Amino acid sequence: MKINFKLNGETVSAEISPSDRLLDVLREKFDLTGTKEGCGEGECGACSIIIGGRLANSCIIPAFQAEGVEIETIEGISKTDMGKVIIEAFADCGAVQCGFCIPGFVVAGTALMRDNPSPSREEVVTALSGNLCRCTGYEKIIEGVLEAAKRLGEGK
Amino acid sequence: MVVGKRVRRVDAVAKANGEAKYVSDMKMPGMLIGKVLFSKVPYGRILRLDVESARCIDGVHAVLTSRDVPGKNNCHIVFDDMPFLAENEVRFYGQAIAIVAAESEAKAFEAIEAIELEIEPMKPLVDPERYSDSESPLLFGKDNVFSHHKIRRGDIDRGFSECEAIIERTYLTAYQEHAYLEPQGMLAVPSAEGGVDVYGTMQCPFYVHGAVADVTGLVQSKVRIVQTTTGGAFGGKEDVPSLVAGWASMLALSSRKPVKLILNRTEDFFSMSKRHPSRTRVKIGATATGVIKAAEIDILFDAGAYSTLSPVVLWRGIVHSCGPYRIENAKADARAVATNKVPCGAYRGFGSPQTLFAIESAIDELAKELEMDEIELRKINHINEGDETVTGQILSDSVGLQECMDKALAQSDFFELREKLSRETGPIRRGVGVSTIYYGVGLGAGGTHLARTGAYISVQPDGSAHFAVGTTEMGQGMRTVLGQIVAEAFGIDYERVYCLPVDSSRVPDSGPTVASRATTMSGRALLAACGMIKGNIARVIADEFGTKAVNISFGEGKVFRADEPSRFISWESAVEKAFRAKAGLAVVGHDSSPPTSWDEKTGHGDAYVVFSWAVNVAQVAVDTRTGVVSLEKLWAAHDMGKAINPQLVEGQIEGGSLQGAGYALIEEYLIDESGIPMNPRFSFYHIPTTADAPEIVPIIVEAAYKDGPFGAKGFGEQPLMGIAPAVANAVYNAVGVRFREQPLIPERVWAGIKEKNHEN
Numbered sequence: 048m049k050i051n052f053k054l055n056g057e058t059v060s061a062e063i064s065p066s067d068r069l070l071d072v073l074r075e076k077f078d079l080t081g082t083k084e085g086c087g088e089g090e091c092g093a094c095s096i097i098i099g100g101r102l103a104n105s106c107i108i109p110a111f112q113a114e115g116v117e118i119e120t121i122e123g124i125s126k127t128d129m130g131k132v133i134i135e136a137f138a139d140c141g142a143v144q145c146g147f148c149i150p151g152f153v154v155a156g157t158a159l160m161r162d163n164p165s166p167s168r169e170e171v172v173t174a175l176s177g178n179l180c181r182c183t184g185y186e187k188i189i190e191g192v193l194e195a196a197k198r199l200g201e202g203k
Numbered sequence: 204m205v206v207g208k209r210v211r212r213v214d215a216v217a218k219a220n221g222e223a224k225y226v227s228d229m230k231m232p233g234m235l236i237g238k239v240l241f242s243k244v245p246y247g248r249i250l251r252l253d254v255e256s257a258r259c260i261d262g263v264h265a266v267l268t269s270r271d272v273p274g275k276n277n278c279h280i281v282f283d284d285m286p287f288l289a290e291n292e293v294r295f296y297g298q299a300i301a302i303v304a305a306e307s308e309a310k311a312f313e314a315i316e317a318i319e320l321e322i323e324p325m326k327p328l329v330d331p332e333r334y335s336d337s338e339s340p341l342l343f344g345k346d347n348v349f350s351h352h353k354i355r356r357g358d359i360d361r362g363f364s365e366c367e368a369i370i371e372r373t374y375l376t377a378y379q380e381h382a383y384l385e386p387q388g389m390l391a392v393p394s395a396e397g398g399v400d401v402y403g404t405m406q407c408p409f410y411v412h413g414a415v416a417d418v419t420g421l422v423q424s425k426v427r428i429v430q431t432t433t434g435g436a437f438g439g440k441e442d443v444p445s446l447v448a449g450w451a452s453m454l455a456l457s458s459r460k461p462v463k464l465i466l467n468r469t470e471d472f473f474s475m476s477k478r479h480p481s482r483t484r485v486k487i488g489a490t491a492t493g494v495i496k497a498a499e500i501d502i503l504f505d506a507g508a509y510s511t512l513s514p515v516v517l518w519r520g521i522v523h524s525c526g527p528y529r530i531e532n533a534k535a536d537a538r539a540v541a542t543n544k545v546p547c548g549a550y551r552g553f554g555s556p557q558t559l560f561a562i563e564s565a566i567d568e569l570a571k572e573l574e575m576d577e578i579e580l581r582k583i584n585h586i587n588e589g590d591e592t593v594t595g596q597i598l599s600d601s602v603g604l605q606e607c608m609d610k611a612l613a614q615s616d617f618f619e620l621r622e623k624l625s626r627e628t629g630p631i632r633r634g635v636g637v638s639t640i641y642y643g644v645g646l647g648a649g650g651t652h653l654a655r656t657g658a659y660i661s662v663q664p665d666g667s668a669h670f671a672v673g674t675t676e677m678g679q680g681m682r683t684v685l686g687q688i689v690a691e692a693f694g695i696d697y698e699r700v701y702c703l704p705v706d707s708s709r710v711p712d713s714g715p716t717v718a719s720r721a722t723t724m725s726g727r728a729l730l731a732a733c734g735m736i737k738g739n740i741a742r743v744i745a746d747e748f749g750t751k752a753v754n755i756s757f758g759e760g761k762v763f764r765a766d767e768p769s770r771f772i773s774w775e776s777a778v779e780k781a782f783r784a785k786a787g788l789a790v791v792g793h794d795s796s797p798p799t800s801w802d803e804k805t806g807h808g809d810a811y812v813v814f815s816w817a818v819n820v821a822q823v824a825v826d827t828r829t830g831v832v833s834l835e836k837l838w839a840a841h842d843m844g845k846a847i848n849p850q851l852v853e854g855q856i857e858g859g860s861l862q863g864a865g866y867a868l869i870e871e872y873l874i875d876e877s878g879i880p881m882n883p884r885f886s887f888y889h890i891p892t893t894a895d896a897p898e899i900v901p902i903i904v905e906a907a908y909k910d911g912p913f914g915a916k917g918f919g920e921q922p923l924m925g926i927a928p929a930v931a932n933a934v935y936n937a938v939g940v941r942f943r944e945q946p947l948i949p950e951r952v953w954a955g956i957k958e959k960n961h962e963n
Contacts, residue, residue, distance in 0.1 A: 081221015
């Protein structure tokens, strides 16, 4: 079957089978490998994307659900102003270690700050609680999001 | 000075924006997908293994079993007991039996399904305590014991006779899964001239190199190993990547096509290594004034079906089993025994978290028996510079324990805090606990034959420099830290230095990236290489300055006469002159670790080149109605000699501490009584999330190590090691119940509190 959707701002289409996962379509058909597979069951958040404006785990979404929807991956988000600021803040705060989970955190942080441009620490903790990281202990990731929010606020 | 600065990680942006390539992100023309048929029987005889129909499926290019292994079907680690592919029997749920390569993942699954396999189940050995029972199967040697290490020091009978208080306790610890976010995976590419290049996620490229040559039968010179961006490891990518690389390489050579083999999370859980479950009995006694006189310790590690790294994991476990204390009389025995379960191996701390949970809990229990403060008891017995460790090693320098203790107590305001929390009432009770630990840096006497490193540096004509080492970046920040060391040695900007990916064809065998050794040991090799290049440049410049090469110094972008610093030229001009003079600007530096020693009969010797030290103060809240324990705040003081990059040091403390908190409170990989794994996935094996993370106060202590680069010594494993006992001690402080079994899950804590209330 063929699906049409908007991917990082461009209208695209893909030939898929009904059992394909959205994650595999993004990675294999569009070479968007910044979206990672960490668990395959929606637990770790390494495959986080924004679909129809909402944060989601692409490993548990059937690809056909992308039909007619707008999807953003790390490759698109990293080119937005907000994405760039988050990435710079992560680098400055020491939020990145092995990095496998980090694109997912950038996506989750973006989803949070689009709704809530100046989140409290508690709100950041809650918003990132669906993404697993095994290296950092999360502290510097949380700091990174708070720092990005501050920089974005100052930029206005 | 760039050493000591919080410079940005070299790899941060490329990882954050998704451009960094992990092995699963790689593609090659004509690439096939590899899959493994794993045993679902914990112990059994293979009666039939027929792959003919699988081989006939269109799009399937290779189906291999042990009969097709071109080289040796033996993955050498310490002993030689583990096959790449099962031969006549399977010994654990998750053991590889056959491998396939096909044009798509679906085809590969189809091939796996088509393999005809019949296994006659046998009664497995699951409980490690039954390793010597007559009805237990014999899995290794004559008694199922992979290794037995000993420490014999002084006379424990005399020591115990001098004690006022003696306690005897047993402590249990569970499996822990590394839960690196990137699963295991390799991409093997056959070369046109008969060799193989292997790309993948790994800690130890030279282990993989040897293993691939062994299993394929290729000469080592035709095998090339390239580490791809590695998504966490923590010991979990020390030995087992050799298996994955072996499978991928055999498939690639058989099919003559690139083969990518990535494990899914559940496969990774049930087939790859874990932290050993353990049982440790501690008998320890002290005089009325709190001087510890004797300790007797018996350790049992459940090693699983094959020996893998158990002999050396166990060795580190026993060396650390008496804690950082002066103990004149000690007897310790440690055994790693075979069971029909997944082989356990390396995991951050490497056998020491188990024994430290025991000894650091026991110290608190001994203090209670003596009616003495547990801090006081520790201080009386803490080891200091000039003292001997339990293995008889005299500590000559770099003992930061006292400073860690002082700072952790001061910053947490420990005594005040403990007093304040003890006055709280209600269903949620709070308490604080401590642990004091040490960590032997590097491989030590357990791995002297591997204790070497090499480093290649090439200064480019424009004065920038790139370098390559044989130890790996897996997230800890090694590439950044080593870049700072090279920049400092040449006196140039950090931005002009670049660390290349690890490629086994570019650098000499540098041993494994384990034992917190990369900064120290690769740092030493890099400094050796920098010294050679600086010597070569100095010889060219010396003539011009009318002096000898030894009088030429480097720093702040300049090359100058040491005795007359106003006579200088810029680093760039010096490099240009040296380049024109055809001086050697690309060299390989070598290092071998300072000596260590060990007597296997007595457990006596200089076990490690140096030790790192740590003190943890944990504050917990225990909900007495539910048994839920929250680690609220942690003060973690660590001595690493010199923080080359304090931000990365904090990252190690915060990350390692949270892994330790998971180990203390929630993580428990379960294998049932028949040998079947019960929770091989993230929805049932929980690791901490942002919501579980305590506030962590990292405290940096720098007791310089004279042989380390700029005084640094390794410590990356240490943050995990002392959390479980600090938490158990804090829970005791909060509710007066001693938990001797980790993790402190709510069911266990709730039952313990209920039992205590019942007794009262």
